[in-house]
Amino acid sequence: MNNDLSNIKKAIKYLNNDQCVAIPTETVYGLAANAYSDKATSKIYKLKKRPKKNPLIVHYYNLDKLNKDCEFDKQFLKLYSKFCPGPITFILKLKKTSNISKNVTNKNQTLAVRFPNHKLTRRLLKFLKYPLAAPSANISKGISAISRSDVLDEFGKKIKFILDGGPSKKGLESTIVSLVGKQKILRLGSLEKNKIEKFLIKNKDDNKNKIIVPGQGKIHYSPGIPIRLNIEKPKKSEAYLVISKKKITNKNYFYLSKSKNLNEVAKNLYKTLRIVKKMSYKSISVETIPNKGIGETINDRLMRASKKK
Numbered sequence: 001m002n003n004d005l006s007n008i009k010k011a012i013k014y015l016n017n018d019q020c021v022a023i024p025t026e027t028v029y030g031l032a033a034n035a036y037s038d039k040a041t042s043k044i045y046k047l048k049k050r051p052k053k054n055p056l057i058v059h060y061y062n063l064d065k066l067n068k069d070c071e072f073d074k075q076f077l078k079l080y081s082k083f084c085p086g087p088i089t090f091i092l093k094l095k096k097t098s099n100i101s102k103n104v105t106n107k108n109q110t111l112a113v114r115f116p117n118h119k120l121t122r123r124l125l126k127f128l129k130y131p132l133a134a135p136s137a138n139i140s141k142g143i144s145a146i147s148r149s150d151v152l153d154e155f156g157k158k159i160k161f162i163l164d165g166g167p168s169k170k171g172l173e174s175t176i177v178s179l180v181g182k183q184k185i186l187r188l189g190s191l192e193k194n195k196i197e198k199f200l201i202k203n204k205d206d207n208k209n210k211i212i213v214p215g216q217g218k219i220h221y222s223p224g225i226p227i228r229l230n231i232e233k234p235k236k237s238e239a240y241l242v243i244s245k246k247k248i249t250n251k252n253y254f255y256l257s258k259s260k261n262l263n264e265v266a267k268n269l270y271k272t273l274r275i276v277k278k279m280s281y282k283s284i285s286v287e288t289i290p291n292k293g294i295g296e297t298i299n300d301r302l303m304r305a306s307k308k309k
């Protein structure tokens with residue numbers, strides 16, 4: 001516990017000095033910096049090699065802290081009380097008086113906000129006088145990091161400090177929901193579609209407020225080698241990702257789960273993609289994953305990861 005506190009204090013020191021720090025969340029690790037500082041947030045883009053036009057998610061401790069930066073209504077409060085802290089990101093209207101850096105919003109009038117559910121990061125956010133801008137802690141378009149060693153894999157010595165909170169419990173990014181214009185899911189994520197969809201109000205699309213997710217390109221979450229989906233008979237030379245116990249396990253088989261447990265598959269997906277890549281496999285095939293619940297998000301990520309450059 002004392003160790004946690006001293007690490008949190010270290011993180012605060014770096015963050016107060018406009019440095020980036022990797023933080024654990026229940027979804028994936030974030031590459032965090034002071035969201036009010038132009039200097040700090042510009043370092044995120046540089047480290048990630050992220051295009052400047054791709055805005056960042058801002059992480060808050062609670063509503064008190066959000067009130068300074070965003071407008072919100074009863075519908076937001078309802079969703080907040082149901083799902084937060086948790087794996088959901090809201091697109092809200094930015095207040096004119098907000099101090100959020102222009103780097104974060106790319107000068108849009110909206111802000112992506114999230115209340116992550118991780119003990120260490122919540123303690124950190126509670127102490128800070130500013131919220132944290134934090135995209136996933138990986139080089140742009142690559143596989144998200146779900147542990148300290150993944151973050152090191154991505155950034156090596158370029159990152160000043162990693163707050164180690166153990167492996168991320170969920171293993172896939174948050175679900176992004178727009179509450180500006182038409183209420184809808186913009187990115188599938190760790191909060192299953194069927195759990196959130198029923199709470200969204202069916203309002204009309206307001207053309208002025210057509211919101212998209214700029215960073216959700218076709219190629220994403222990519223291990224850098226080809227992936228084939230829905231495969232029953234893998235080639236001997238490729239890594240085969242499976243989700244249930246097989247009678248014979250060849251040495252190129254990698255278990256995402258042994259019992260079709262899709263939460264386990266979600267948690268193991270990015271880790272396994274990294275392992276396979278490190279083992280120098282030149283291609284990957286994946287067994288069919290049921291397109292239900294979190295399976296929809298897993299398939300979304302695999303589909304994007306399998307796109308050719």
Ligand code: TXA
Binds near residue numbers: 055116134175212
């Ligand atoms: O689970 C997560 O959401 C993780 C953890 C660290 O919180 N973060 C994450 O951030 O996945 P990132 O930057 O890798 O993905 C955020 C996505 C990007 O594709 C970005 O384009 C989109 O959110 N985004 C950010 N601000 C937006 C806005 N105002 N409107 C629409 N999309 C936005």
Ligand code: MG
Binds near residue numbers: 135136144
């Ligand atoms: Mg990302």
